[in-house]
Each structure stands twice: as C-alpha cells, then as structure tokens.
Amino acid sequence: MSNIKACIFDLDGVIVDTAVYHYKAWRRLANSLGFDFSEHQNEQLKGVSRVRSLQLILGWGGVTKTEAEQEQLATQKNIWYTDMINQMTPAEILPGAREFVESCRDAGLKTALGSASKNSMTILDKLNITHLFDAIIDGNKVSKAKPDPEVFLKGAEELGIEPQYCVVFEDAIAGVEAAKAGGMKAIGIGDPETLHEADLVVSGLNKVTVEELEMLP
Numbered sequence: 567m568s569n570i571k572a573c574i575f576d577l578d579g580v581i582v583d584t585a586v587y588h589y590k591a592w593r594r595l596a597n598s599l600g601f602d603f604s605e606h607q608n609e610q611l612k613g614v615s616r617v618r619s620l621q622l623i624l625g626w627g628g629v630t631k632t633e634a635e636q637e638q639l640a641t642q643k644n645i646w647y648t649d650m651i652n653q654m655t656p657a658e659i660l661p662g663a664r665e666f667v668e669s670c671r672d673a674g675l676k677t678a679l680g681s682a683s684k685n686s687m688t689i690l691d692k693l694n695i696t697h698l699f700d701a702i703i704d705g706n707k708v709s710k711a712k713p714d715p716e717v718f719l720k721g722a723e724e725l726g727i728e729p730q731y732c733v734v735f736e737d738a739i740a741g742v743e744a745a746k747a748g749g750m751k752a753i754g755i756g757d758p759e760t761l762h763e764a765d766l767v768v769s770g771l772n773k774v775t776v777e778e779l780e781m782l783p
C-alpha cells in the first residue's frame with residue numbers, strides 16, 4: 567500500500583441506512599405542520615445538515631417559521647429520531663461494511679468517520695463499531711457542511727495522513743464534492759450517474775476490496 571494510507575467513511579448511506587429514520591421523523595414533523603413530502607424529496611436531504619434539512623422541508627410545505635421556532639422544530643425532530651436510533655442493533659450495519667473497514671485496518675490503513683450527523687457517536691455505539699475508527703469527525707466537530715471539505719480534512723489531520731493519500735467513501739453528491747475539494751480520492755456508494763464525480767462507484771462496501779484502492783486513478 568503506497569497510494570492510499572487512510573480511508574474516511576461517511577455514516578448514513580455508507581455504513582448504515584439511517585435515512586429511513588430521518589424520513590420518519592421529518593415526515594412526522596411535516597405532518598404536525600399540516601403537510602407531507604415524498605420519499606423522492608427525502609433523497610435531497612441525504613448528507614445535508616439538520617438545520618438545512620428543516621429549511622428545505624419548510625420550503626416544500628410553504629411554511630415560514632422564525633429562527634427560534636425552527637430551533638424548536640429541529641429539536642423535536644431530533645427527539646423522535648433519537649428515540650428510533652436508540653433501538654438500532656448491529657444487524658442494521660449495511661452488507662459488508664464492517665468487514666471492509668476491518669480489512670482496511672488489517673492491511674495497515676488508518677480509518678476515520680466523516681459524517682454530518684451530530685448523533686454519530688450514538689449510532690456507532692449501537693452498531694458496536696466505535697473501536698473500528700482511529701478518528702471520528704461528526705457534526706459536532708465541524709462548522710461548515712459538505713460540500714465544504716472541512717469534515718474530511720479534519721479527519722485526515724487527526725489521522726496524521728496527507729489528503730492525497732486518503733480515500734473517502736460517500737453516498738451523497740455533496741460528500742463526493744467535499745472529498746474532491748479536499749484533494750482526496752472518492753469512492754461513491756450508489757448510482758454511477760448521480761455520483762459521476764467519484765473516481766469509482768460501487769453499490770456498497772461489499773462490492774469493493776482493499777486491493778482495488780491501489781488501482782484508483
């Protein structure tokens with residue numbers, strides 16, 4: 567291993583599908599305000615911060631709220647959301663995710679988490695995988711949302727690895743953009759057309775091997 571020395575993983579959509587819980591909680595909030603939104607619209611919230619997600623949803627419902635009211639609504643959504651993630655179990659880890667992170671570590675690569683979620687620690691704890699990461703950068707540690715590269719640059723810095731030796735695994739367009747803006751390689755998890763800026767796109771961490779990382783352009 568020479569070209570790649572570290573792997574940085576997004577959480578939602580890469581390690582676990584928390585989007586289903588985000589959707590349930592946001593939908594409950596929207597319903598309480600008298601409107602609904604589709605699963606298709608929910609796609610636009612992936613990788614987006616809590617505050618920005620709320621603003622998008624309020625826009626879809628044509629609802630205007632003061633900043634203080636928005637804070638209350640985001641807090642309420644997070645209560646409903648955390649009620650659900652507190653019930654999560656290791657069985658919910660996406661196929662091959664745990665094994666892939668372990669194989670990176672076995673190959674001597676450093677591993678970090680780079681997520682927008684302020685609930686990352688709870689989720690990792692529920693999945694019983696906190697110990698698989700040398701550094702954890704979450705929504706509590708960054709001030710700029712993806713596509714700003716801050717979350718990944720902080721991860722590289724905490725690992726002590728220069729950005730060009732890092733590869734980021736991301737399911738969101740903004741996340742792939744953030745990785746590239748940070749001078750890192752990016753592997754997209756999802757649809758090749760949507761994530762066309764990535765160096766390689768696979769359907770999940772069960773479809774990539776550590777050996778393939780060396781072959782990235």
Ligand code: B16
Pocket residue numbers: 576577578579585588611612613614615616619644680681682683684685686705738
């Ligand atoms: P929280 P990621 C993101 O996680 C989710 O994709 C996004 O839907 C959510 O709004 C964001 O975390 C913030 O989450 O409300 O828990 O702080 O993909 O960056 O791991």
Ligand code: MG
Pocket residue numbers: 576577578579580612613736737738741
């Ligand atoms: Mg994600």
